[in-house]
Amino acid sequence: GLYFDPVIFPSDRISGATSIRIGPSASGSPFPAPTGIVDLSLRVPGSERAASALVSVDSFGSHIAELDVALPLSDRFSLGLGGMISRERFITAAHDNKYEAAAIARWQVSDALRLVPFLSFTVTPRDDVPPLFVPAGDVLPPDPPRRVFVGPRWARQRDSEVNAGLVADWAIAGGWALKAGLFRSSVVLPTAFSYLMLDVQPDGSANQRIVADPRLFFVSNSGEVRITRMLEDGARTHRIHVALRGRKAFRRFGGSDEIDLGPTNIGRPGTALQPVFDFTQQQEDRVRQFTGAIGYEGEWQGVGSLSLGLQKSDYAKRIGLPGAKQAIAAAPWLGNVNATIQLGRRTALYGSWVTGLEESGVAPDIAANRNEALPAIITRQLDAGVRQTLGGLTLVAGAFQLTKPYFNLDAQNRFGPLGTVANRGLEFSVAGPVTPALSVVAGGVLSWPRVAGEAVALGVAGPLPVGAIRRRLNLSLDWRPPFAPGLSFDLGVFANSSTIATVNNAVAIPPQTFIDLGARYAFKLGGRDAVLRAQIFNLGGVNGLFLQDAGVFGMNDGRVAQVYLTIDF
Secondary structure (H helix, E strand, O other), rough: OOOOOOOOOOOOOOOEEEEEHHHHHHHHOOOOOOOOOOEEEEEEOOOOEEEEEEEEEEEOOOOEEEEEEEOOOOOOOEEEEEEEEEEEEEEOOOOEEEEEEEEEHHHHHHHOOOEEEEEEEEEEEEEEEEEEEEEOOOOOOOOOOOOOOOOOOOOOEEEEEEEEEEEEEEEEEEEEEEEEEEEEEEEEEEEEEEEEEEEOOOOOOEEEEEEEEEOOOEEEEEEEEEEEEEEEEEEEEEEEEEEEEEEEEEEOOOOOOEEEEEEOOOOOOOOOOOOOOOOOOOOOEEEEEEEEEEEEEEEEEOEEEEEEEEEEEEEEEEEEOOOOOOOOOOOOEEEEEEEEEEEOEEEEEEEEEEEEEHHHHHHHHOOOOOOEEEEOOOEEEEEEEEEEOOOEEEEEEEEEEEEEEEEOOOOOOOEEEEEEEEEEEEEEEEEEEEOEEEEEEEEEEEEEEEOHHHHHOOOOOOOOOOEEOOOEEEEEEEOOOOOOOEEEEEEEEEOOOEEEOOOOOOOOOOOOOEEEEEEEEEEEEEEEEEEEEEEOOOOOOOOEEEEEEEEEEEEEOOOEEEEEHHHHH
16 A cells, blocks of 8 residues: 555565556555556464465476464564475476565554564575577567477576565544555676577577676665545545655666577577676666655545545656766656446446556667666556446446557667557456355456557557557356365466567467366365365467567466465464
C-alpha cells in the first residue's frame, strides 16, 4: 500500500502474495496508475511460533530448499527468519545457483503503533547466460535444440541483491491514521554478459557475439508518508488522504565491450576461449522524483463509491558520462477519478480515468544504447465495465483504452521514442466456486493496439507495437474430489494469438497454447501438516520461441515436471 521503487523484486522470504490493482481491482487504492500497481504483501510474523520447510526437484535437475520460521520473542515483538538454497536448471542447460537470507520483524510498540522492518539479501554466484537469437532478415529463426548449452561456459553472471525497509502504521485517535515506509533496493553485478547469435540462417548457422559489462550498480531509495482522515456518517464512509512520495535512484552502466566470437551453429556447444575485454568509461544515471498527492475516497453502502486524486510530480534525471551529463525534467499534474455504482445487490458499474508518470525501462541488449535508462513517460487510461455476482461467481466485463509513448529500435538501432501507441480493448473474467468441489478462474483480453507518429508515416515502424497480442485467454480449474479428503487437482490453459515480433510488423510468433496440470495432497507427516505438490508445466511440450525484444528471440521452456513437499511445524 506504499510507494516502493524496487531495483530488484524482494525475496519470497519477506514478500507474500502479489496483487495487481487495475480497473475494478484498483478500488481502495487512493492513487492508482494507468498500467496498474503491483502491490506486495509482507510476510509479517504472527504471535505464534511456527516454521515451514520446502524441498523441490524438477525434471530439468533443479533442486530448491527453503526454510522460514516465526519466533514471537514477547507479546509485542515477533521475528521472522528465512533462507533458501537454489540450484536451478533450464531448457537451455544453463545453471542458476542462488542463496537467500531474510529477516522481518513485527514490533507492536503500542496498541496504536506497529513497526515492520525487513532485510533480504540474495547472492547469485553463478548465472549462465543463455543465447538470444537474431535472425537474418524478416524471418523467425529455426527452432533451436533443447538441453544443449551453446554459449561459452565462462560467460557467467554474478550478482548480489539487497532489499531493506521499514513500514509504520499508526492509528492516531479521532479517525486519524498515518502510514509510512522507507525502502532501499540495490543490485551489484561484478560480471555481466549478453550472448547473441546474429544473422541466424535457416540452416542454423550464425555469427556469435559476446557483450561484456564492467561492474554494474543500481540502487534506489524510495518511500512515502501518508496521513488519512476517516469520517463515518451512517451508511457513508469518507477518507481523505494527503501523501508525499519520493525516490532517489542511481545507475552506473555502459562501458561494455563487444567481441565477435566467429561463426557457429545454434545447436553447437560453445568452444570460444575467453578474450581479454577492453572496457571504456561508464555512464551514470541519477533520478530524483518527489510527488505530493491529495485524494478522497467515499463509500456509500448499497449506492456506490467515488475516488478522486490529484498529484503534482517533480521529476529530474541526469544521464551521461560523469563530466558531460544530459538533464531531463518534468513536472506534470496527474489526476484520477474512479467510481462504482451499485445496481442492486448483485450488479455494479465501474469506470475510471487515470493519468500517470512512469519509467519506460532501459534499452535492451541488442540496442546501440544498451542498458541506458529511458525518460519517464505520461500514460493515460480510460476504462468502464460491469461487475456481476451469480451465486459464488463474480463476472467482470469491460472496455479500456490505454495511451502512452511508444519506444523501440529506430533506424540507427537506438532504443527510443517512435510515436504513440493507443491500446483499445475488451476484457472479461469469471472467478469463484462453481460447486463446493470445483473452483474456476477464467478470463480473456481482446485488444486492438495502434501506433501513430512520424515513424509509422515514414514506414520505419508498423502500425502494431512490438509484443502486441490481440487475444489472450486463460482458464484455471481446481477440483477437490469429495471422496478423497486432502486431494485436489488443478488445470491451467493459457492461449495467446500471434505475437508481433519486429518493429516493421513483418514477423510474428505463431499462436501458442500452454497447458499446466497439477495435483496437491494435504496430509499429516509425523503429526505435522504437510502438502505434497506435483505439477507438469507445458503438458503439450510446446517448444518454439518467445519474444525477448524486437527481432530478438529466446527458447520456450518446453515440458517440465516439478514435485515439492512442504511441512509446517
